[in-house]
Amino acid sequence: MTEVEQNIIMEMISSAGESKVKSFEALKKVKTREYDEARKLLNEAREADLAAHQIQTKIITAELSNSENKPEIGLLMVHAQDHYMTAQLARDLIEALINVFEEREEK
Numbered sequence: 001m002t003e004v005e006q007n008i009i010m011e012m013i014s015s016a017g018e019s020k021v022k023s024f025e026a027l028k029k030v031k032t033r034e035y036d037e038a039r040k041l042l043n044e045a046r047e048a049d050l051a052a053h054q055i056q057t058k059i060i061t062a063e064l065s066n067s068e069n070k071p072e073i074g075l076l077m078v079h080a081q082d083h084y085m086t087a088q089l090a091r092d093l094i095e096a097l098i099n100v101f102e103e104r105e106e107k
Helices: 004-029 035-064 074-107
Strands: none
Touching: 004 035, 004 074, 035 074
16 A cells, blocks of 8 residues: 555545544533534534545545556555444434434423
8 A cells, every 4th residue: 555545544534533523522512502513513524524435435436447556455444434434323323312402402
């Protein structure tokens, strides 16, 4: 794996990590009933997810190409994919929790 490929994959890990952090920050805002701020943080998490997704798409597209310069898929890429998937799951679950708490608050 080239240094460039490693850097690209590390960007994916970083974006996924940022998404997860923003999602859990949003959940903390629910404790203080700051629902608007929680939703703002979830939107920021979604933006970070999008950045990770764009990197993932770029890597998959390169792997599927007929080019001789296909990226090497190793443990680092698997690790990045794991971070990305768990960040998405965390965001989705936290968003559902925020909806539940907000609906209960309104009753």
